[in-house]
Amino acid sequence: MAINIEQPNISQRPHKSPANKLFRMLGAACCCLIVLVMAGIVIELFIKSQLSMNTFGWGFLTSSTWDPVNGKFGALSSISGTIVTTIIALIIAVPMSLVVSIFLVELAPEKLSGIFGTAIELLAAIPSIIYGMWGLFVFVPIMGKYINPLLSKWFGNTFLFSGPSSSGLGILTAGCILALMVLPFITSVMRDILMMVPPVMKESAYGLGATTWEVTKDVSIPYGLRGMVGAVFLGLGRAIGETMAVTFVLANDHTLSSSLFAGGNTIASTLAVEFTEASDGLYLSSLVQLGLVLFLITAIFQIIAQVWLKYAGKNGGRS
């Protein structure tokens, strides 16, 4: 009697079944959707800002006139406000996060570093509008009463700290709040990078008799330097596009001023304040173009950060 072994039908192999094909295609379609949305954002913003581009040309980026009543728009004050607040934020936040992350990874006792680390990650999750609220109601009065007068007493003759300072609002305050906001974010990224340093490298340095600080300075930091620079870029991207933390304290002032005490605006804050007020086509179009400028700036920094981190990854993080 011949044994009848059922031969599997080639066309019914699970890999080739229609359900499987459909599944793969669905996955690929979702991936395409991400790319399409991204392209859609760029194209849509570009189209909707055509009116403003045609009216002002490149002058849009170099003019500081922002006059909705007479229909004259220039982005210079917004762009400079964005850049200055970001620089202030990074000047404060980067050294602090570096020091704090070193403390968490290298210096603190393990238990303490666990608690601190979790706290910092939770704080990075707090919505930015909370920072904005706190800034407006708590930090602005403190800046106005104590810190700004002190700064103007010490450095009042330099252009950065001239002019009236008692309101507490303005670019400097916004920069400080921004610093506070990106601090937990940059710290947690830097902490992750420092934790990736192979223990063997640190142990060999300790074995040579180095102190904790010497190990940190000569082994951990050089090893993670590229990753840390990447972390700064990521923080930069966050600070540039941040809206709610700065909008309340900037006073939405479009005049260009060299003083950090003066009110100002960033691209994001202008969008937040004025978008719903935009009554005519040109106003709206100018605001959309501002959005496009902001998007392109952050995209450029993202791309730099990505390429940088990829390069860092290839070199094993060493510089």
Next chain:
Amino acid sequence: MRPRSITQRKTLNGVVTLIAGSAAVFGLCMLVWILYTVVSRGIGAINWDFFTQLPKPPGMSGGGVANAILGTVMITAAATIIGVPIGMMAGIYLSEFGQESKFANTVRFVANIMMGAPSIVIGVFAYTIIVLRFGFSGYAGAIALAIIMLPIVTRTTEDILKLVPNTLRESALALGAPEHKMIFEVVFRAAKSGLVTGVMLAVARVSGETAPLLFTAVNSKFWNWLMVGETGNLTVTINDYAKSAFNDQNTMAWGASLLITAGVLFLNITARLISRDRKAKR
């Protein structure tokens, strides 16, 4: 390197530890200060009415933000329904099929850039593409939030699925399971807690977003169960009330801040506990 005595080196080490420690304490204090402010100023606004009543007109005390709580929950839920399945499918594709192909790498690159895009720009996009055609609605806000979620969910799904050992996949395939069954019934089960954590963190991230809702969902003083037209929500309520000249409204803004902060932190802590359990089980 200049030779130094052991005392000098140890002193330097101590000084640095002190500086770093005090910086850490300073940073933590500032952030605890923020939390303390939110709790101490917000707790006064929290009562039964806060959760059940509609907002009162400016200048009148009492009332609540019930409609805004509902709006935030509905908008976030809608964003999750849109964003999570698409993001997960894309993540599955990247981890299981795309791997190192050129297409997959492009998608990863784009997703990373999208993750860094300012949320207000996403709001502008949602405004020009949806609101200009159909008017303000909770759905426009939900779509903006979904766009923010999409790359986050994609990348976390991919990262978590990659942690699942290949032997599991191979055993499922060897038993004759088709790929989608292998993924949903074997890989997903192994990665369940990680995926839940990832989704919860993404939900927490968007539920506190204000900027994308400012000109999509806007805000409203009334119930809006269908999310058509202006839809009340907590974060824009905070934004509006914080700028108000009336003390009652400022207090309401702090109450809403407390609620949203508590919600976001609750989601975060729960997510962390879930993923810690998973690590403990291994």
